Amino acid sequence: MAGIRCIEEILKLNRQMFEIVIFGSEPHPNYNRILLSSVLQGETSLDDITLNSKDWYAANGITLYTGETVVHIDTDRQRVITDRKRTLPYDKFIVATGSSPHILPIPGADKEGVYGFRTIEDCQALMSMAKHNQKAAVIGAGLLGLEAAVGLQHLGMDVSVIHHSAGIMQKQLDQTASRLLQADLERKGLTFHLEKETVSISGTVQADGIQIKDGTSLKADLIVMAAGVRPNIELAVSSGIAVNRGIIVNDCMQTSEPNVYAVGECAEHNGTVYGLVSPLYEQGKVLAKHICGVPCEGYQGSAPFAALKIAGIDVWSAGKVHEDDRTTSISIRDEQAGIYKKALFEDDRLAGVILYGDTRDKRRFLDSLLTQRDISIVKKQLFAPEKTDTSFKSMPSSETICQCNSVTKGAIEEAVHTKDLTTVEEVKHCTKASGSCGGCKPLVEDLLRYMSSGEYTEPAGTPSFCGCTDFTEDDIIAELQRKPFTTPAEVMNQLGWKTKNGCRKCVPAIQYYLEMLYPGFIQPEPAAEDTCTLIPQMYGGRTNAEQLRNIADIIETYSIPDVSITHSQRLKLSGIRPADLPHIKNDLKIPAHSNEHRRTLQSIRACTCGQNRSIQQLAAKIERHLETLSMPACISISLSCEADCTAAAIQDVGAIRTPAGWDIYIGGVRRTHAGALFCVTDTAESTVRMIKGLIQYYRETAHYEEAVHQWMDRVGIVNIREVLFEEDLRIHLLENLKTDLSLIQKLPLKTGAHKKG
């Protein structure tokens, strides 16, 4: 698969540059090995898995020798020798010999009825054996072993899986996901024997069972060894090329011999041998560029990811899956729905993900893993699962649909438009999307359906953020995460803003995102010619004679022209000269909020009717916790009693005191509509925690200037509840809030930038 992909890339770059000859040990032109699992499971036929027919080779002027093995590379004379005694000179030689199943070196392993699972012939043999036999044993519960086991079961066999570890697919899954998968497969009828070591295979000529180290045995007429693969390096070894586990290559996929290259499962790059097609295709691309003389960064390694191809079971993982000293993790578990999701983080970056039961977000996670974006965006993705019905509308054109072949949504759209494609097969033929593991086939189908629906809008429809730039809002966030910018001016300068100083829309947005990404970033003070507004903080809406007298003196001393009472029961001093601001703040002796262009939570409205001291105290407490934080948009919070005043129900966030505790509402709009009842809490403490968690989740996931009700409509109240009701996630949000606050509180009072971490 890797070798021919590399040839395809070479043909794309320069059709005339090489006369190409290909040798393959197997008697077929290249085929999609990945789909052998689907063939066994009855979902695909062997006729459908050829990747390039013999006609394709002929049409591209390639000489193909099938069933012919290269046995020696004479690197001194630059020629190869095959098992049919053919000798051929070369200028460049590519080794893409793949791997072979590891057949355990145990007595009986050579008996009839013992197979690996790698080739069309293996697959045909398993299908034919299944017709006449009943009991099968699969040794190894990795990805391949499980797919083979389900395939044999599909063919009517009674299948046992023997595995040396305590958990199945332990390389790709943690214990929880592994147990969930085992339970699902047991429900499908597989039997597992874990922590068992196979020591021999019994039978005369034909295998009839296996012996286990603990003295037990199992009956089986068909045995599949799925205990890993070994890179095919013999050719390299016999030709004097440096090897380790695989054939050692540099970033250009060059071996120790200058004109000999290696790609695919036989190659070892930086100590890693990859066993999935996506990295191998990347290697092919790099090598093609290198030997065609196209400038290229070189192969930089790949993040491993894996999906199990078993109908009805959705499991996907990428990167690290086991915790260690350097990682932190977040997980969600919904037992009823059979969903488990875990993300591992390392130094504020995503290090790995496991998705079980719902793998719809895999593309975005993989994207975060590959681009190593900042944790806040990663969290956003973890917490806000994509809504399937609207996903294509909001999905950027650059998002990858087919991970194996790196085909983006934009590439599919373009192919559909320019070549008038209507079916998945046509898209596959044209773009290769869904042409490898087939995991994205449903997504391609959905995209085609969406494109033919009335809802579809032309590609490149994502508007730029404002007239000052061609970047979209998401592009800007991604750039801010990538580079350590310190000021909006620097952002505008380096990202090629069309205007010198930005505009009213982009400048505050950049400031906001800089502060969200780097809580140490301080917003600039207002320009000298502006007048300022100051709202003295009165926690819980309470004040006293001394404070009021002092404020009155200040109003007179500094000739403050405009004093009013705000909606949330505070005094607002407007028209202050910027030069007076520091002195006034000093004279006030209580905190005060001044920057109108920076959205912070300034005050919480507390009900003043009746004897509601406790409500005011609670409001004061929440204010003290949240008052310096930047918010995506202005936010109103209110606490009220149930008796005379239910104002809290029409705020962005509100809590109404009831005999049983507190009813928390979100997404209300003053004078227009009440918010939705979000939850009921029983104590003041749990109310504070819930409101703080809500606010932090809003801060982490809302766009700039997105009001709470708009945010709620976009991400969905169910999703917000799922996050806030999950204790681990709520604690995580509260910890993030604490960190953000501590970074802000540590700041010196001057304009500048302080990077988090």
Ligand SMILES: Cc1cc2nc3c(=O)[nH]c(=O)nc-3n(C[C@H](O)[C@H](O)[C@H](O)COP(=O)(O)OP(=O)(O)OC[C@H]3O[C@@H](n4cnc5c(N)ncnc54)[C@H](O)[C@@H]3O)c2cc1C
């Ligand atoms: C059943 C199954 C399911 C899989 N599922 C997935 C999946 O879901 N996702 C995924 O990413 N990957 C999957 N894989 C793995 C994927 O198929 C391999 O990573 C990929 O095929 C490796 O490509 P390659 O070109 O390195 O090796 P191969 O595809 O094995 O090709 C190497 C070829 O070289 C030939 N050869 C070897 N030595 C010589 C020689 N000296 N002379 C001439 N020819 C030689 C071999 O016979 C073979 O035909 C699966 C594999 C199997 C078997």
